Amino acid sequence: MRKELPLLVTILTGLFVIFGHDFAIGEKWQLINSMDKWQSISQAVALLIGAINLTRIHVNHVRRRKAGYIFSLLLLVCMWGYTVLGVIDGYKGVTFRWVYNALLASLDSTIFSLLAFYIASAAYRAFRVRTVEASLLLVSAAIVMLGRAPIGEAIWKGFPDWANWIMRFPNTAAMRAVLIGAYLGSFVTVLRILLGIERAHLGGVGGAGMK
Amino acid sequence: MWDRLMSIDKRVIYLLVAIAIAVPLIKPLGLPLSTSTESETAFNAVDALKPGDILWIGADYGPSSAPELDPMAVAIFRHALKKGVKVVVYAMWQDGVQMSKNWTELVSKEVGAKEGTDWVNLGWKPNNPVTLRQMTDDLWTAAAGVDVNGTPLSNLPLMERVKKLDASSVTLIFDLSTGSPGTADYLQYVSEPKKIPMSVGVTAVSAPGAMPYVKSGQYTGILSGMRGAAEYELLSKAPGSAIKGMDAQSLGHALIILLIILGNIGYVLRKRA
Numbered sequence: 217m218r219k220e221l222p223l224l225v226t227i228l229t230g231l232f233v234i235f236g237h238d239f240a241i242g243e244k245w246q247l248i249n250s251m252d253k254w255q256s257i258s259q260a261v262a263l264l265i266g267a268i269n270l271t272r273i274h275v276n277h278v279r280r281r282k283a284g285y286i287f288s289l290l291l292l293v294c295m296w297g298y299t300v301l302g303v304i305d306g307y308k309g310v311t312f313r314w315v316y317n318a319l320l321a322s323l324d325s326t327i328f329s330l331l332a333f334y335i336a337s338a339a340y341r342a343f344r345v346r347t348v349e350a351s352l353l354l355v356s357a358a359i360v361m362l363g364r365a366p367i368g369e370a371i372w373k374g375f376p377d378w379a380n381w382i383m384r385f386p387n388t389a390a391m392r393a394v395l396i397g398a399y400l401g402s403f404v405t406v407l408r409i410l411l412g413i414e415r416a417h418l419g420g421v422g423g424a425g426m427k
Numbered sequence: 428m429w430d431r432l433m434s435i436d437k438r439v440i441y442l443l444v445a446i447a448i449a450v451p452l453i454k455p456l457g458l459p460l461s462t463s464t465e466s467e468t469a470f471n472a473v474d475a476l477k478p479g480d481i482l483w484i485g486a487d488y489g490p491s492s493a494p495e496l497d498p499m500a501v502a503i504f505r506h507a508l509k510k511g512v513k514v515v516v517y518a519m520w521q522d523g524v525q526m527s528k529n530w531t532e533l534v535s536k537e538v539g540a541k542e543g544t545d546w547v548n549l550g551w552k553p554n555n556p557v558t559l560r561q562m563t564d565d566l567w568t569a570a571a572g573v574d575v576n577g578t579p580l581s582n583l584p585l586m587e588r589v590k591k592l593d594a595s596s597v598t599l600i601f602d603l604s605t606g607s608p609g610t611a612d613y614l615q616y617v618s619e620p621k622k623i624p625m626s627v628g629v630t631a632v633s634a635p636g637a638m639p640y641v642k643s644g645q646y647t648g649i650l651s652g653m654r655g656a657a658e659y660e661l662l663s664k665a666p667g668s669a670i671k672g673m674d675a676q677s678l679g680h681a682l683i684i685l686l687i688i689l690g691n692i693g694y695v696l697r698k699r700a
Contacts, residue, residue, distance in 0.1 A: 248560075249564065252557045252561050256557060259553065259557075260554075263553075306577065307525075307550065307575055313528070316525045317529070321490035321493070321525070322490075324489060324491045324522075325493065325494070327491070332444055333444050336443075336679075336682065336683050336686065339686065341690070343687045344691060345691050354687065354691075361684060362680065362681075362684065364651075365676045365681070367458055367677035367678065369461060370459060376461055376463065380465075383634070383635065383638055383651075384638065387638055388638045388642050391635055391639050
C-alpha cells in the first residue's frame with residue numbers, strides 16, 4: 217500500500233484536473249474552483265513545512281557548531297527577523313521597506329549585474345569560428361547585439377532591421393520548435409504518470425521496469 | 428604572439444567592461460535611437476485607451492530585472508494616468524510589491540493621480556497563478572478583499588468597477604515579467620479565455636521565448652529589455668533612465684564584439700601558423 221496508495225492519489229488527481237479543465241460537465245460542476253482551493257491550502261501547508269524544516273536543519277547546525285554554522289545563524293536571523301518585522305511593520309512600514317530597498321534590492325541587483333562581467337569574459341573565450349554552425353551563431357549574435365544598441369545604428373542603419381528580422385523569423389521558428397517539443401514531452405510524461413509507468417515522484421528511480 | 432589575443436586576462440576584461448559601462452552613464456554620448464514595430468504596437472495599445480478605461484499592469488519581477496523593467500513600468504503608468512486611464516497593479520512575485528510601490532508612488536505624485544480613484548495597487552497574493560485564475564471568477568475574494576496597504580477594496584471607488592478580471596472591466600493587460608509566474612500565465616488563464624488584449628514587457632533574455640506569441644498576435648506588441656523601455660520613453664516623449672542607459676549598453680555591446688573579434692583573429696592566425 218505504500219506505493220499503491222500514492223500512485224492511486226496521483227492518478228485520480230491527474231484525471232480530476234483533466235476532467236475539470238477539458239470536459240463541459242467538469243466546468244459545470246466548477247471542479248477547477250475546488251482544485252484551486254485545495255492547491256492554495258496545500259501550498260500554504262508546504263510553505264509552513266518548508267520554514268519549519270529549514271529552521272530545524274539550521275538550528276541543528278548551530279547547536280553542533282558545524283562548519284559554516286555562522287551562515288546558518290545568519291539565515292535564521294534574516295528569515296525570522298524579516299518575517300517578524302513584516303508582521304509588525306507591514307508593507308507600509310518605513311523600516312520594512314528600508315530593509316528591502318537598501319539591502320535586498322541592492323544585493324539582488326549587484327549579483328545580477330555581475331553577469332555583465334562574466335558574459336563579456338565568457339563570450340570572449342567561447343565564441344570561436346571553429347565550425348560553420350559556430351560561425352553562424354557568432355554572426356547572428358553580433359548582429360543582434362549591434363542591432364539592439366544605438367551604437368549599431370550609428371555604425372550602419374541596417375543593423376536594427378537585421379536584428380529584428382533574426383528575432384522575428386529564425387528565432388521565432390526555433391522557439392516554436394522548442395516549445396512544441398517541450399509540450400509534447402510534457403504530454404508524454406503526463407501519460408506515463410497517469411498510466412503508472414513513471415513512478416519517480418514516489419521516491420523511486422522511475423521507469424517502466426520499476427517493481 | 429597570437430596566443431596573447433586569445434588569452435587576455437579576465438581582470439583586464441572586467442576593468443574594460445566597468446569603464447565601458449560607467450563612462451557613458453557619467454557622460455552620455457547621445458547616440459540616436461529608433462523604434463521597432465513591436466514597441467510601437469505596445470505603445471499604441473496603451474495610447475488607444477480612452478479616459479476611464481482600465482489598464483491592468485502586472486509587476487512580475489524583482490530587483491535584478493529592475494533596470495530593464497522599472498523604466499517600462501514608470502513610462503506605461505505615467506502614460507496611462509496622463510490619458511485619464513485607470514490602472515490596477517498586481518504582482519505575482521512577492522518582490523513585485525516593493526517594485527510597484529516605488530514607481531506607483533513616484534509617478535502618481537508627479538501626475539497628481541489619486542490612489543483608490545485613479546489607480547489601485549492590489550499588491551501580491553499568495554499561490555499564483557492559481558490566485559490569478561481565481562480573480563477571473565471573483566477578484567475581490569481572490570485578493571482577500573484588500574489592496575497592498577490592507578485597505579478594504581470596498582473603500583476604493585475604482586474597485587467597484589473591477590469585481591472580476593475579465594473583458595467587461597479590464598480593457599488591456601500589460602504584464603511586465605521576468606519569468607514564471609508571468610506572461611505565460613496571464614496568456615493561459617486570463618488573456619485567452621477572457622479575451623482581454625495583452626501587451627508584454629520582458630527582460631532582453633526572455634524576449635526570444637516571447638516572440639512566437641507576438642508573431643501569433645497573442646501579445647499586442649512587446650517591449651524587450653532596456654531597449655524596449657527606451658523606445659517606449661521615446662514614443663511617449665518622456666525620456667527617463669532607459670534612454671540614459673542605452674549609451675552604456677551600446678559601449679558594453681561594442682566592447683564584447685571587439686573582444687570576440689580579437690579572440691577570433693588570434694584563433695585563425697594561430698591555426699594558420
